Amino acid sequence: MEDRIEEYTVGQLAKAARISVRTLHHYDAIGLLRPAHIGANGYRLYARAEAERLQEILFYRATGMDLGQIGALLDGEGDRIARLTAHRARLAAEADALDQMITTLDRTIADIKGARAMALEDLYTPFPAETQADHEAWLIDTYGPGMAAEIARAKARLDAAPEGMGAHLQALREIEGALVEAYRSGLADPGDLLDRHRAWVAEMWGRDCPPEAYAGLAQLYRSHPDFVARYEALADGFSVWLPDVMEAYAASREG
Amino acid sequence: MEDRIEEYTVGQLAKAARISVRTLHHYDAIGLLRPAHIGANGYRLYARAEAERLQEILFYRATGMDLGQIGALLDGEGDRIARLTAHRARLAAEADALDQMITTLDRTIADIKGARAMALEDLYTPFPAETQADHEAWLIDTYGPGMAAEIARAKARLDAAPEGMGAHLQALREIEGALVEAYRSGLADPGDLLDRHRAWVAEMWGRDCPPEAYAGLAQLYRSHPDFVARYEALADGFSVWLPDVMEAYAASREG
DNA sequence: TCTTGACCCTCACGCAGCGTGAGGCCCGAT
């Protein structure tokens, strides 16, 4: 209780942070967390600043970030508060992902009990946090470069549209609302609603939306967590139903 | 769209599950997920059952369980629903842990802004999921074997006390309620309440509770996620305030 | 003063869980 100088040895720091001494050695070795200085006896000595840096390291590590990235982050520009705030956002996102996994689990359990067989894709739908880059790569892989660019542009427009797009978004919400109604009332073929939806999409993309593209979109809705979350929020099971009817619709108009 | 036989090659399964082919190879190699059978050409062929097993594997893997354990779990007794339900509970727990990390982050950020310096221990307080065993070891390490046993007994008594302990627990709730009130009204030194609390603890332990032990308990409240969660649930910030006043109280009675 | 015992140090090897070629066979479409 008498550390006026506030210096900690590896053991003390390790105990406080509940990590191993070896881990501190490792962080020293790779330059992630250097001791404040080394005693005459060769002992590592850490000061307050290092303890705080370690705290940040552990924050990030706890979400699976790799040590290289952590180092880059800490040594890059930006102050601590900014970093921590950003991190808070990431944690919140992860919590969302967890919630989603829970709902999939629930769906899976319900499906087992009901002895229904989920579609192969659906089996894996809401799996964690692919990064944005991963997702981009996957889009290109699946739909080709043109399609990916199209979608990216569309998303960008949506995101950057706080004002002018209001009416447009409003239209989407109406269509979606109607679709939810159709879903709830057990309507099998909401063809005209999907006509409107497809038209909306075409307008959004700024070009035509042929059936194959529409089917591709269905696939996207099914496999991308963002969309799944969005549609599942509208109604229970809607995120499964919507891609299904979209695909059926597309199949029925194909050449 | 024409898989009547429902058999998937590595590539198909990998794409659906959004994992790499290499991963499937690996799971085959370590016997975690064997193909349903091998084609004449040497190709791995998976059927529905394997796809579902893979789903479960990924569920568990996503929470950091190691592959050996997963295998043991899947090949052990117990049916799928039971396992998934248990897993759901684990996920929920993890979500709680995440929420806790977020609140620590918030506290940290607030502390930085307020330029106050957190105690070294507090810097690391709510870090994820030490296992029960880890926690036990740490208790012994920190408070000595006697203390750890004492605490373990106390917890056991609490847990195993659905009936006879009712009144005793009721008393605790009353004291805690009064403490929350004190906290809310900004009372600086709730000495008499802490007297009652300490007496309760002593009774619980079945032996005396000297100031040092009480201070130790404060430390425990501060550093163990279970307690933090419990007290934070009673009132915002209560999990910080309570250990503080307990420590101050203990210090003022020390020899 | 000498000896514990608890820490500290530096190698250095090991292990999980794949990534990432290298080198080669299979197969449907052109």
Next chain:
DNA sequence: ATCGGGCCTCACGCTGCGTGAGGGTCAAGA
């Protein structure tokens, strides 16, 4: 006939430490 894409089997590499081995350091007690 040949090409592209997907399949196969080695086999080495990487991260993030765990886990000794072998050996100094230091406060405290015999």
